[in-house]
Amino acid sequence: MDLFYTLSKVLWTLAVPSNFVLFVGVLGLVIVFLGSRRSGLVLIALAVAGQLVMGFSPLSQHLLSPLEERFPPFIPGAERIDGIILLGGAEVPDIALTRGIPAVNDAAERVIVFAALARAYPEAALVFSGTSGVLDGGGPLESAAIREALVDVGIDMARVRFETRARNTAENAAFTRDLVKPNEGARWLLVTSAFHIPRAVGCFRAVGFPVIAAPVDYRTIDPAALNIVYSRAASGMDMTDLAAKEWVGLLAYYMTGKIGDLFPAPIERR
Template sequence: MVYLLKFGAAWILPPGIFFLGLWFAAWRLYKKREKGLAGVLAALVLVFYLLCTPLVSERVMGALESAYEPPANPQGDVIIMLGGGAYPDTPDVSGQGTLCSSPANRLLTAVRLQRKLDLPIILSGGQVYSDSGPEAVIAKRILMDLGVPEDKIIVEGRSINTTQNAQFSTEIMREKGLKKPILVTSAFHMRRSVLNFNKCGMEVTAYPADYRVNTRHDFHYNKLKPSVSALDDNVIVLQEVLRALVTRYLE
């Protein structure tokens, strides 16, 4: 009963209610003998609906996230953690400013690797917008709260995208004689990140984190309910594919 209520609620709230309304509009057009227009509208709504289902998003996102697996025994001389957004003035335990969910998950992986391997960490990420936070600076404060020594933290606070993450982090590594980076970023972001570092002449050991979907995909009818989070996952995949093409062929 609980699952059925969840499924029903998804069709009362957005985006489900919009699909019902648009399919009703397509049916009305069909009844008015506007069959061509009704078919086009129904097909477009169907495609959009499928993009909003976990049934599709789990498989599409899962395929992207499976590009790399975390190595059992990573070897390197530095850990690089890529930023992914921060809030500048939200309250935190030791001050103001917090990381968004993706970089916060990346940081958990990075700090555990640091404790295991005793390597320095390069925090790569600047202030992207006037109302966003300085990612690397905020991440440094949190790492120090978690017990990472300050002399093990290197702040790269200029980059505002993945291309610059790779460029500026590579510059720092070459200045310090570091040659074997372990790259920590979200699993969905890893393929493009590795590509950017390769273009800078730097081979990295990929250590993906912040997984958005499970590796096992069991079917349940609730995976057919429309979901904003499923649409978000599908949009992320499309963005990653597009940006990877731009990186590979236009930059």
Template sequence: MLLKLLHYLILLQMFFILSKTLHFLLMPLLWVLVLLLLAIFLKSPRKKKVCLAAGAGLLLLLSNPFLANEAWRAWEVEATPVSEINNYDAALILTGVTGYREDLPDRILTHKGADRFLHPLQLYRMNKVNLFVVTGGNSSVLLDNIPEAEQIERILLMGGVPEEDILTESNSRNTRENALHTAELLKKHPEWKRLLLVTSAFHMRRSLACFQKAGVEVTPFSTDFYASPRRFTPDETIIPDAGAFSGWHLLIHEIAGYLIYKILGYC
């Protein structure tokens, strides 16, 4: 039994490290830099030209704001009007939007994506959801940080939410574990029938599939949108944008994660 547990922990750590490595390898900036370096150091003039053209073309393509926005629009799960949300027993909040610094222990830092807990807090204040289930552990490989679920719990408590209306699950280190551990927690509360799954719009496809695989029936409620309405102004169609370029990294990483989860049978 102990050996099986040790084997599981080793596999878990390897999967976590592999995920972080993949995040680096799927960085479009890395691809462009590699192509440009090859254009400098390759001896063949023909190969130099091919690498230079490929690097420049990739840079122009991925920095185009219109193409980036179209990709986001195609991938993100669309928003549900607040007016359509009513009488949910719990909002299941996925973490990944907070940070912690040991030199600033007196506060919780938030990143883009804080809508993951702000929007359900709005629904709670409107009496559309009764309580929160926050799932997410420590996202760092090396540092022993405060679990992200506990960080969001602190924010909700500061926002006036009673402690009895917040349940946390702080062992998960990826989306699959979010679903599995939450499913175990929910077995203790069979009276909770209507559940709202809250995460970023780009992350909703994988999250929803994982929760369904774990046997948890939920209604998706997307937040934290990267896509925007189509606008045909020069700055949003033809002028290169560094934000569009960096956004591709997140989108490519998420699509790759979804495909890997599908292959492994996680969702």
């Protein structure tokens, strides 16, 4: 099994902010019961403070905004587009395959925009990239789960090729390149969530497959409207986890050579 993939899954489970503050709080309780009341209460207080800040404050919005604003939205026009790539992550494989119905999550805009772009560029090749994200690889395939959803949004399945090995963004890039073997100068769109676009574009560039970013699924309203307060701590924590995953992912991918720039940007801005 790939060591990087295994470590990224295991370590992130421990380090994800919502889990980390819980672990700190539990550790504080254990220390209190072991007799070190003051040290334990400090850890419990830190855990509660972390939960309040990450759960209710605008912190997550400020973390997400630079990621989402890094690349501009793609506006379809008269330019030639040779292909469109959709990265997995919008589907819910367990539900879709068990119930036999389309099932998507809050990243469903990826599928909607993919279909719209497919209609805007009827001659473009279409590719879906993704497989099971389960650590042991035994989970249901994203590619199998997404088929019904693509049919429902009007995609001609005869146009779609499926890359079914990629477990992470770096593999999305490498395996999709191997599948389509793009010609030099080919113009391919990459559809994924806006917060994920910098890392995804960086991965495709690193394997010699430059793509045009088509960010979707925005989680922030506007850079001038970030100071919102969440009414549910769970909502704020979800967004904090999301932002932290991308920033940590950028650093980890840069340090391991999976992207060439720490924070990839549009070519004209570099």
